[in-house]
Amino acid sequence: MKSILLLILSCFFSFSGLAQGKRIQIIHSDNSSIDEVRLPGATILLGNVVIRHEGIKLNCKKAVHYKNQNFIKAYGDVVLNQGDSIVQTSQYTEYNGNNQKALSWGNVIIKDSKMTLSTDTLNFDRNRQLLYYRYGATIKDSINVLTSNRGNYHLDTNKFQAVSDVVLTNPDYVLESNHLDYYTNSGQAYLYGPSTITSDDNLIYCEKGFYDTKANISHFTKNARIEFDEKEIKADSLFYNRNLGFASASNNMVIIDTLNHVVLKGNYAEFFEKVDSAFVIKKALAITNTNKDSLFIHGDTILATGKPDKRIIRAYHSVKFFKSDLSGKCDSIHSNQGNGITQMFRSPILWSKKSQITGDTIQLLNNTATNTLDSLKVLRNAFIIDKDSIGYNQIKGRNLYGKFEENDLRFVNIIGNSEVIHFVRDEEQALIGIEKTSCSEIHFVLRDGKIESSKFINLPDGQTYPPSRLPKNARKLRGFIWRESEKPLSKNDIFIKDEE
Known part of the structure; x- marks a missing residue:
């Protein structure tokens, strides 16, 4: 019976040791003292304090070490290094050696090879390699500056999840969202909820989408629209290449030209921003003179080309059109809105x-x-x-x-x-x-x-x-x-x- 009891006690203490984890090591301090009245069970370390634990190194001006709890509080110019990849500075850090969690505040700045994160209060879960904050932060990488009220940063995947008042500032545009997943290594952003991307050239809105901030390529899939000056494109699925000024839209596509009172509809379209031109297929429809008696034109393919003062609309194959007092059909139609001439060809x-x-x-x-x-x-x-x-x-x-x-x-x-x-x-x-x-x-x-x-x-x-x-x-x-x-x-x- 006695041997069984000893075995149980031995297993218990072994388990307790594992639960506590490896002990925090005090590498150096200029001075140390004990004050059982003010800080019972603690050792006070002063001056050039150096601490190590499980792959991290912590430097500070002052530390309070609770050896039995395997816990430390660091004060003043705190620097926390995780290997060669992570460097964090703050005015205060708490670190628990048992669960490897750190809490820091006071001008917290943390850097890795891809980004720099600045905040007032930051949590660091080393087991999960997760940084998270709840009171606002700024992340900078080689291209973008991102701010949000709350967020998580996964160090192993370079994935940043930002929620609540998210703003990503790029030299070419500003992206605002309620929820953004951003990968600092690739510059790719995934948008959830109402989001806008504003630039000098256009405004993009969506409620779900993807944006590659390095390649300037994007794909939006819920309530998506792009506004270009006097034009607007809406579709169930919207692709946009900012560098080329090219957009393609699929399913329930609408292009609205408010300046020329023209609307293009269909289930697939391509828009060329730099030459102000578009073509539409799959139930293609052009509606002109939208503020009065509208003219509806349908063909297998509809093209709208040229600037507003020289806009030309072409429709090809099985063309039909309807207006309250005028209708017709032909194989193809050519309408020049600049000079007002519309030509119908083939039967x-x-x-x-x-x-x-x-x-x-x-x-x-x-x-x-x-x-x-x-x-x-x-x-x-x-x-x-x-x-x-x-x-x-x-x-x-x-x-x-x-x-x-x-x-x-x-x-x-x-x-x-x-x-x-x-x-x-x-x-x-x-x-x-x-x-x-x-x-x-x-x-x-x-x-x-x-x-x-x-x-x-x-x-x-x-x-x-x-x-x-x-x-x-x-x-x-x-x-x-x-x-x-x-x-x-x-x-x-x-x-x-x-x-x-």
């Missing part, structure tokens, strides 16, 4: 109120001062059709030149091989006859797509027939195709793919 068709207009090429001229339609050109195989209750009014010729009033096509000149079929009605809209005429040139005045008056130039050939005298097969000009089923009736219709 273009335009619907102006009740009129259907086709030709090889259609050009629209916008009044840039009033932002209203000014004039129209239809080059080669021009054809206008307007549906009457019993047929179709038709105007055909080589080229067509038209003039708008309040976005209504009012004056039309047909030049070359001109032909017309017109259902003539009186003021009560009763049918008088059907006019069918051809000549080299015809001038019309229209209202709401209907002919008010006409003038035939150079030996017109034709007449007005009673309806019974003009067969139905003669009431359509060569090349007639009525394409009302293709007309977009709303902004949503421009995304409907037509059957071949």
